[in-house]
Amino acid sequence: MSRFDRYVLSQYLLFFSFFALILVAVFWVNRAVVLFDRLIGDGQTAIVFLEFTALTLPNLIRMVLPVAVFAAAVWVTNRLQSESELTVLQATGTSPWQMARPALGFGLITALMMSVLTHFLLPSSIGQLALREQEISRNVTAKLLTEGHFLHPAKGVTFYIRQIDSNGTLNDVFLSDRRDPNQSMTYTGARAFLVRDEGKTHLIMVNGMAQRLDNRTKQMSTTNFSDFSYDISSLVNKSTITQRNIREISSWELLRNREDINLSDGYSLGALAEEFHLRFARALICIAVALIGFSALMIGSHSRFGVWRQALLAFLLLIIVEGLRGVVSEPVRTNPDLWPLIYLPALIGLVIAVGFLQLAAHPLATRRRARRTVAPLQTGRQETGS
Template sequence: MARIDRYMLSQLLVMFGFFSLVLVALFWINRAVVLFDRLIGDGQSAMVFLEFTALGLPKLIVTVLPIATFSASVYVTNRMTGESELTVLQAAGAGPWRLARPVFVFGLCVAAMMTVLSHFLVPMAEGQLKQREAEVSRNLTARLLTAGVFLHPTDDVTFYTREIDSDGVLRDVFLSDRRNREEGVIYTAAEAYLTRNGDATTLIMVNGMAQRHNTVSKRLATAKFRDFSFDISPLVGEDGAANQTPRSMITPELLWNWPAIAARSGSSEGDVAEELHGRFAQPLFCLVAAMIGFATLMQGSFSRFGVWREAVIAFALLIAIDGMRGTLVTQVREAAALWPLLYLPALIGALLSLAMLWQAAHPGWTRRVARKESRA
C-alpha cells in the first residue's frame, strides 16, 4: 500500500473510532437511563444493571457502525478538500478512482468488524440477555420483597409491604389487582408469606380484608379473612427457559431448515430469512456508506468553505437508501422467497457510487455531449 493510501486510511480509521465512541456513548446513555429505572426500580442490584448494559452493547455498536463509517468518510474527505490535499493529489495525477482505493479498504475493514458482530457476537449476546431477563423475571426477591416501596410487577398490579422480618414475614401488605377491567380488587393484610407449591408461587395473607369494586354496577363489597392465598405465578414469570429466537442464534444455525427453526421459535420463515440475509447485507451497507460519502463529495469543486452542500446530498442519499432497506425488510418478513431484495439497497448504493466516481473522473462529458448536439 502506498504512503498516501496509508495516510488516508489512518485518518479514516481515527475519525471512525472517534465517531463510534461518541455515538455509542450517546446511545448508551439514552438506553442506560431507561434500563436503570426499570432494573433498579424493581430492586435489582447495580451488577445486574451493568451486566444487562454490557450484553446490549454489541447490538448498539452494530446500530452506530454505518453512521460512524459515513461520518468518518465525509469528514476526512471534506477536511482534505478544504486543506487542498485532494487538489494537490489530483494535480499530481491521482484521479478519483485512485483516491477511492483507501476509502474502499476502509469500508472493507468496517465490513469485517460488522460481519463478526452480526454473525456471532450480537446473537450470542442476545441469547444470553434473554436468558438473564427470564431469570430476573422469576426473581421473587427483586420483584416483591422490597420493603417500603410501591412495586408494579405488571401494569395492572401494585404491591407494597411496610417491613420484611428476618424470617421472611411480610408486615402490612397491600395488593391491588386491576387485571379484570370490570372488577378491581384490593387486598390488605397484617402479615403475609411467600410459599412455593411445585411450579406455582403463592402469597398467603393473614388477618386482612378484600375490597371488590365492580366498575359496571358501581358497587363496593368488602370481606374480612383470617387467611387467604393468592397465586402470583403470572406476576413473576414462568420457570421455563425463554424460547430461542432467530436473533439469538448464530448464523451457521440459521443456514438450513427454516421451517423447523420457525416452528421451534414461534416465528415465521420470513423472519428467519430476514434475520439471516440481513446479517450479510449489513456489512455491505457499511461499505456502501463509506463509498457514498467519498464519491458524493468528489463531485464538488474546491471551496474555502468546504463541500458541505455535497455532504448534505450524501446524507440525503444514505437516508433514502436506508429507508428503502426498512421497507424491504417488511416485505421479506411476509414472504421468505423475497430475501434477495435485502441486497438491493447495497447494490443501488454501489451503482450510485460508481456513477459519481465516473462523473468525477470525466467532469466535462456533459459539455462535450451538448457541444456535439449543437453542432449536429
C-alpha cells in the same frame, strides 16, 4: 498501501471511533433511562441493570455503525480537501480512483466489524438477554421483596412492604389487585410470609383485612381475617411456549436448518431467508456508504462556500439506500426465492460511488473545455485547406 493511504485510513478509523462513541452514547442514554426504571422499579440491583445494558449494546452498535462510517468518510474527506491535501495529490497526477483506496480499505474494515457483530456477537447477546429475562421473570422474591417501595409486578397490581425482618417476616403488607375491570381487591396484613408449594408461591397474610370494591355498583365490602393465602405466582408472566427471537438464531443454523426452525419457532421461510442474507448485506452497506461519502465530495469543484452541497447530496443518497432496505424486505418475506433483492441497496450504493468516481476522474467541465479548444482548431484547419 502507501504512506499517505495509511495516514488517511488512520484518520478514517479515528473519526469513526469518535462518531460511533457519540452515537452509541446518545442512543444508550435514551434506552438506559427506560431500562433503569423498569429494572430498579421491579426490585433489581444495579448489577443487573449494567448486565442488561451490556447485552443490549451489540444491537445498538449495529444500528449506528453505518451512520458512523458515513460521517467519518464525509468528515475526513472534507478535512483533506480544506487543507488542500487532496488538491496536492491531484496536481501530482493521482487519480480519484487511487485516492479512493483508503476509503475502500476503511469500508472493508468496518464491513468485517459488522460481520462479526451480526454473525456472532448479536445472536449471542440476544440469546443471553432472553435467558436473563426469563430468570428474572421467574424470580418472585426479586420482584416483590423490596421494602419501602411501591412495586408493580404486573399491570393493575401494586405491592408494598414496610419492613422485612431478618427471619423473612414481612411487616405491614399492602396488595392491590385491579386486573378485573368489574371489581378491585385490596389486601392489608400486619404480617406476611412467602410459602412455596409444588412450584407455586403463596403469600400468607396474618391479621389483616380484605376490601372488595364493585366498580359497577360502587359498593365496598370488607372482611377481616386471621390468615389468608394469596397465590402470587400469577404475578409473574410465564409462557409455556417460548419463541426465540429470529436474531438470536445463529447464521449456521439459518443456513442448514431453515425447515426445522420453520416448524419449531414458527418463522416463515421468507423471514428466515431475509434475516440470513441481511446479515451479509449489512456488511456491504458499510462499504457502500464509505465510498459514497468519499466520492460525493470529489465530484464538486473548489468553492469558497465549502462542500455543503456535495455533503447534502451524499446524505440524501444515504437515506435512499437505507430506505430501499425496507422496500426490498417485504417481497423476500413473501417469496424466499427473491433473496437477491436484499443485496440490491448495497449494489446500488456501490454503483453510485463508482459513477461519482468516474465523474471525478473525467469531470464535465474538462470535457467542455476540450471541446471548445478543439472546435476553433478544426475550423482554422478547414479555412486553411479551402
